[in-house]
Amino acid sequence: MRILSRVCILLFSICLVLACDSLEDKKGRFLLKGNEKMKENDPKSAIGFYQEAIALDSTFADAYYNKGLAHLRFNQLEEAIGDFSKAIQINPEYFEAIFQRGLTYLDNGEFYKAREDAERLKNLDNKNWKSFFLAGLTEEKLKNYPESLNSFEKAIALAPDNSDLLVNQATILFYQKEFNKAKQILDRAEELNPEEPNLHNLRSMILFEEKEYSQALQAVEKAITLDNRQAYFYNNKGLYLLFTGELEEGLQLINQSIQMDPKNPYSLRNKGIYYVLKGDKISALQYLSELETKYPEMDLVKEYLQKAQDL
Incomplete structure (x- = not known):
């Protein structure tokens, strides 16, 4: 009887382990299905799969994070912020969730909350260009242009081949009416990525300020060709x-x-x-x-x- 009891206990333990594995597999499959739907440009279905994963595990931070990204496809900013915040609550060091929440705060006009997330990123990882990129964008929105420029310069030092960072740096210089410096940086950005539409749009704005209207038209038309x-x-x-x-x-x-x-x-x-x-x-x-x-x-x-x- 004692041997039989031990066998029953062992079988029961194996069943528990298999059940746990099954739960992990199930929620993982729902996450992957959601990711596949995102690749297929079907964020509505993706949200459904992520929600299924969350129903199985309410502490599944990756599911909340990915669901937030799916909400952004519909420009559902409040919903996205809520999901990113839940992921961060579960994992306070979730760098990408903090980064995306900060960007979404900017889009939602919550600039000071975005600044808080930028500071949080810098405290987590001050060797990651995204920390200073978010800080630069935030200070730009708050019209603190010297601080913004300083942050973009730090981001560029960490990622010198990132053309987006150069375009943002040139944008601040444009705001400060330093057109020649801005044009030089745009030339560097174009060497790295000539297909970046924002650099051509910014160049058109500089040309307009210089009253070169026909050249400004050519530049903005190129931007539209690249992104309509x-x-x-x-x-x-x-x-x-x-x-x-x-x-x-x-x-x-x-x-x-x-x-x-x-x-x-x-x-x-x-x-x-x-x-x-x-x-x-x-x-x-x-x-x-x-x-x-x-x-x-x-x-x-x-x-x-x-x-x-x-x-």
Whole structure:
């Protein structure tokens, strides 16, 4: 009887081990299925599989993290932040989850929370370029340009072949009106990755500031060819067309940009400029007066508001 009892205990223990293995296998399979759906550009199904994995293990940090990435495909920022936060709660040193949450905070307008995540990343790993990249983006949003530039420079020192970092560095220099330095850095970025659309868009913005309108058009057209999903590329092209006298073509692109991103105030500014150039005082003031109140430092707003008032 004692031998039989021992055998039963042994069999029971084996069953427990197999059950645990089965649970790990099951949740792992759901995670992999979700990842496959993400590769197939089916984030809705992916979310379902990740949720199945979480139902099996509520402390499955990777499932929360991947579910957050899937929510980003739908621009569901609050949901994504919630999932990243859950993954971080489970694993406080989950670097990628903190990084993605910081980026999502930026997209959601929560700049100070993004700054906190940047500091957290630097404390976790100050040899990873992403720590300083997030810090640079955050300080840019807060208009702390010297601090932003310093962070991007540190990121570039850690990842000198990353063209995105160079473009961000050049962007800060553009904001500071250091156009020659910005152009030199864009040339370096283009050597690394000539297919980076943002570098061509930024170059177009510099050329516009230098009143090289035809060259600005060529540069932004290249950006659109490389990525036709960015509303601000169309908005910039529309602006440049206004300054080359192609008003209706410019307005068409500005309206297209507004349809793609109704929250971009630069599109509204450009529409106000269009009405100034058309001599429509009432419509011009409708756009530019409000912008002057909300964004008094925006380039061209004061100049064209004055022109509208003088019509």
